[in-house]
Amino acid sequence: MTEFQPSADEIGLLQSLCARGPDADGLRDLYARVVWSHLTEPGDGVAGLLIAGLGAREALVAAAHGGAGSPSGIEPKQLQEARKRWMPRLSRDAVRGSLEVAARTGLHLLAPDDAGWPAKLGDLDLHAPHVLWVRGDAAAPSSTRPSVALIGARAATSYGEHVAIDLAAELSASGIIVVSGAAYGIDGAAHRATLAAGGTTIALLAGGVDRPYPAGHADLIERISAAGAVIGEVPPGSAPTKWRFLQRNRLIAALADVTVVVEAGWRSGSLNTAGHAAALGRPLGAVPGPVTSAASAGSHRLLREFGATCITTADDVRELLGATPASVDTARADADRPRTDDTTRVRDALSMRAWRISDDVARRSGMASAEVEAVLGLLMLGGEVEQSLLGWRRLQTVGR
Amino acid sequence: MTEFQPSADEIGLLQSLCARGPDADGLRDLYARVVWSHLTEPGDGVAGLLIAGLGAREALVAAAHGGAGSPSGIEPKQLQEARKRWMPRLSRDAVRGSLEVAARTGLHLLAPDDAGWPAKLGDLDLHAPHVLWVRGDAAAPSSTRPSVALIGARAATSYGEHVAIDLAAELSASGIIVVSGAAYGIDGAAHRATLAAGGTTIALLAGGVDRPYPAGHADLIERISAAGAVIGEVPPGSAPTKWRFLQRNRLIAALADVTVVVEAGWRSGSLNTAGHAAALGRPLGAVPGPVTSAASAGSHRLLREFGATCITTADDVRELLGATPASVDTARADADRPRTDDTTRVRDALSMRAWRISDDVARRSGMASAEVEAVLGLLMLGGEVEQSLLGWRRLQTVGR
Numbered sequence: 001m002t003e004f005q006p007s008a009d010e011i012g013l014l015q016s017l018c019a020r021g022p023d024a025d026g027l028r029d030l031y032a033r034v035v036w037s038h039l040t041e042p043g044d045g046v047a048g049l050l051i052a053g054l055g056a057r058e059a060l061v062a063a064a065h066g067g068a069g070s071p072s073g074i075e076p077k078q079l080q081e082a083r084k085r086w087m088p089r090l091s092r093d094a095v096r097g098s099l100e101v102a103a104r105t106g107l108h109l110l111a112p113d114d115a116g117w118p119a120k121l122g123d124l125d126l127h128a129p130h131v132l133w134v135r136g137d138a139a140a141p142s143s144t145r146p147s148v149a150l151i152g153a154r155a156a157t158s159y160g161e162h163v164a165i166d167l168a169a170e171l172s173a174s175g176i177i178v179v180s181g182a183a184y185g186i187d188g189a190a191h192r193a194t195l196a197a198g199g200t201t202i203a204l205l206a207g208g209v210d211r212p213y214p215a216g217h218a219d220l221i222e223r224i225s226a227a228g229a230v231i232g233e234v235p236p237g238s239a240p241t242k243w244r245f246l247q248r249n250r251l252i253a254a255l256a257d258v259t260v261v262v263e264a265g266w267r268s269g270s271l272n273t274a275g276h277a278a279a280l281g282r283p284l285g286a287v288p289g290p291v292t293s294a295a296s297a298g299s300h301r302l303l304r305e306f307g308a309t310c311i312t313t314a315d316d317v318r319e320l321l322g323a324t325p326a327s328v329d330t331a332r333a334d335a336d337r338p339r340t341d342d343t344t345r346v347r348d349a350l351s352m353r354a355w356r357i358s359d360d361v362a363r364r365s366g367m368a369s370a371e372v373e374a375v376l377g378l379l380m381l382g383g384e385v386e387q388s389l390l391g392w393r394r395l396q397t398v399g400r
Numbered sequence: 401m402t403e404f405q406p407s408a409d410e411i412g413l414l415q416s417l418c419a420r421g422p423d424a425d426g427l428r429d430l431y432a433r434v435v436w437s438h439l440t441e442p443g444d445g446v447a448g449l450l451i452a453g454l455g456a457r458e459a460l461v462a463a464a465h466g467g468a469g470s471p472s473g474i475e476p477k478q479l480q481e482a483r484k485r486w487m488p489r490l491s492r493d494a495v496r497g498s499l500e501v502a503a504r505t506g507l508h509l510l511a512p513d514d515a516g517w518p519a520k521l522g523d524l525d526l527h528a529p530h531v532l533w534v535r536g537d538a539a540a541p542s543s544t545r546p547s548v549a550l551i552g553a554r555a556a557t558s559y560g561e562h563v564a565i566d567l568a569a570e571l572s573a574s575g576i577i578v579v580s581g582a583a584y585g586i587d588g589a590a591h592r593a594t595l596a597a598g599g600t601t602i603a604l605l606a607g608g609v610d611r612p613y614p615a616g617h618a619d620l621i622e623r624i625s626a627a628g629a630v631i632g633e634v635p636p637g638s639a640p641t642k643w644r645f646l647q648r649n650r651l652i653a654a655l656a657d658v659t660v661v662v663e664a665g666w667r668s669g670s671l672n673t674a675g676h677a678a679a680l681g682r683p684l685g686a687v688p689g690p691v692t693s694a695a696s697a698g699s700h701r702l703l704r705e706f707g708a709t710c711i712t713t714a715d716d717v718r719e720l721l722g723a724t725p726a727s728v729d730t731a732r733a734d735a736d737r738p739r740t741d742d743t744t745r746v747r748d749a750l751s752m753r754a755w756r757i758s759d760d761v762a763r764r765s766g767m768a769s770a771e772v773e774a775v776l777g778l779l780m781l782g783g784e785v786e787q788s789l790l791g792w793r794r795l796q797t798v799g800r
Contacts, residue, residue: 045754159690159692162692163691163692242759243759243760246757246759272757272790275788275790276790279755279790287691288688288689288690288691288696288700288703288710289688289689289690289691290559290688290689290690291563291687291688291689291711291712291713292559292562292563296688297712300688300710300712303688303703303710304709304710304712304716309704310688310700310703310704310710311691312691312697312700312704313691316704354445355675355679357646357672359642359643359646360643388675390672390675390676390679
């Protein structure tokens with residue numbers, strides 16, 4: 001079974017693409033994965049199952065020759081059908097061609113056992129990509145910096161682009177990586193604003209990364225690769241298809257820590273990305289817009305039907321990332337707390353059952369509203385009171 | 401203890417206001433409640449507790465003379481302080497004056513034991529109003545028709561008013577009562593659109609219902625009373641105060657089945673109404689707007705922090721009211737379901753575990769996307785498949 005062994009100069013090409021040492025076994029495995037990326041459409045779960053069971057190389061043998069040795073979880077008929085999909089695509093020339101193009105255009109090649117492989121993609125399980133073809137910084141996708149997918153419709157309004165620009169500029173200026181899909185509209189605005197802010201941005205393409213799509217964004221995609229990375233899972237030269245766009249969306253959702261839909265119509269493709277984010281258990285946000293704007297109908301749908309968090313500012317996105325504001329040092333606040341008569345009067349004017357607005361507390365305590373509010377603020381820092389829309393309430397405190 | 405007995409002509413005035421029979425005992429009770437509405441500020445829980453314990457008349461005696469016989473739940477000191485608030489306001493002349501003004505201006509007077517008393521106010525418990533003074537149709541507040549509070553900021557934008565008008569016109573045209581606060585901005589737009597649609601609308605005022613507030617809405621308030629009701633809990637002639645506005649908000653929330661904040665700034669008073677609605681367990685909706693508009697910041701806050709439902713259309717409000725679209729007759733759908741080869745092919749192309757988009761199903765079944773989508777629609781009616789953002793999935797069905 002030497003048919004899936006790389007030739008000596010293919011080994012050389014692979015080495016230049018992945019910057020690994022001369023680990024012949026690892027390179028043969030990488031070669032098999034590249035072959036797989038030619039044979040399958042993105043997200044092919046049968047291939048995923050086969051590779052998980054046998055390893056990329058043995059799985060190729062099973063794909064080519066069938067046989068009884070198929071791993072558990074794949075029915076013989078299922079494998080037979082999959083082989084019919086895969087085998088017509090087998091072409092050593094095409095594989096070699098993609099490696100040559102990749103080397104010529106300075107691409108990087110990442111596989112799951114590379115240090116630079118983004119661990120987050122593991123959440124895609126059997127639907128993870130075989131390899132990633134990267135234009136730009138091969139370390140960007142595995143960066144430990146927090147990342148946010150800012151996505152939305154191609155047919156964006158100036159409102160949507162405005163919000164995308166504001167969010168991208170502010171988030172990327174604070175070190176957050178902005179992930180998107182390089183499309184017209186919201187995606188382009190998010191990438192551009194990140195570049196303008198000197199931040200890092202990653203674009204996931206549906207086709208080969210040597211084929212900028214849309215063509216009108218060729219310059220933008222070039223600039224993204226210079227300040228971050230442009231990534232695809234299909235081999236160089238591959239055309240973007242509708243299926244590949246939908247599968248590309250799963251990569252956006254998987255590579256970003258949170259996904260925010262900035263502006264999307266009722267049937268926008270970005271809802272598909274949002275669905276992937278939700279399925280992966282990633283936090284999902286949506287920016288509302290005028291209900292009179294069809295361009296925001298998809299965002300509102302996410303808020304209504306899919307429990308997306310309402311995003312109005314970059315801080316809301318940070319909260320979704322789990323980055324909370326520096327927590328109050330309550331112990332210190334407690335030590336500093338003034339124990340004046342005023343504090344006692346405000347405390348006595350509060351109830352533990354009923355919410356009271358500060359004017360009511362002022363009335364009951366015989367103090368001015370401004371004084372009362374200052375004291376309430378200190379009591380809140382000390383964890384003695386809580387505030388809601390209905391007003392203020394005393395909390396049961398220990399040791400009082 | 402005859403000091404709180406109505407005189408013969410006061411009895412006559414009361415009879416004309418509440419259109420009850422000559423039930424002397426009931427009228428004396430009503431008189432005592434009117435006195436209470438003079439003594440207390442709206443929402444006074446101590447008065448509520450006293451009246452709940454002793455009845456309105458005996459509670460008045462306790463308020464006037466104190467004594468050891470205070471009902472459980474009120475500490476002596478608490479009652480003592482409350483009496484200091486209440487007693488300086490006791491004036492038989494003021495009470496008589498309010499009855500005279502009410503009779504002269506054709507008001508109706510409702511008390512909790514009247515048939516026309518809205519049962520929903522019972523949810524306010526000890527904070528329920530003593531009486532309601534009604535200008536217009538005294539039966540409107542207890543109507544069994546569904547009701548929606550459409551509220552929002554005085555400083556509304558043309559966007560907010562536009563949405564308020566659309567929602568009010570469509571909801572009221574289908575028989576839903578529109579409740580609001582007669583203020584400038586969103587409230588006024590909601591009332592006006594309801595009137596224009598020939599619907600029923602109710603305005604809750606913070607002051608006496610004979611004192612239209614704001615003055616610029618005197619004509620509007622007059623028209624509301626002609627096509628519904630204008631309601632207040634403070635006696636005629638009373639000025640609206642900040643406290644009374646906040647308490648008026650609890651009446652809006654309690655009288656409406658659901659509350660929808662159409663447009664509200666970060667600190668808008670309508671958030672207080674929303675808080676009351678939430679505290680009462682009433683469904684709460686908020687209409688989003690541009691995140692760049694400060695006028696919508698309060699609505700977004702309700703969506704983010706208070707779990708308000710995102711409202712974009714009148715249908716969304718109806719859903720909040722529990723009025724779901726006519727449910728599909730699945731039995732009939734099942735009988736009509738075509739059992740053609742196409743159905744079988746689509747069924748076989750679906751998975752029970754993985755979501756598949758219709759294009760994928762088309763590919764797997766060898767059918768055209770449009771055909772597949774038609775079959776999927778029928779299968780969904782029959783409860784065999786479900787749809788999500790990720791695509792379609794087969795459901796486990798019984799007896800197949």
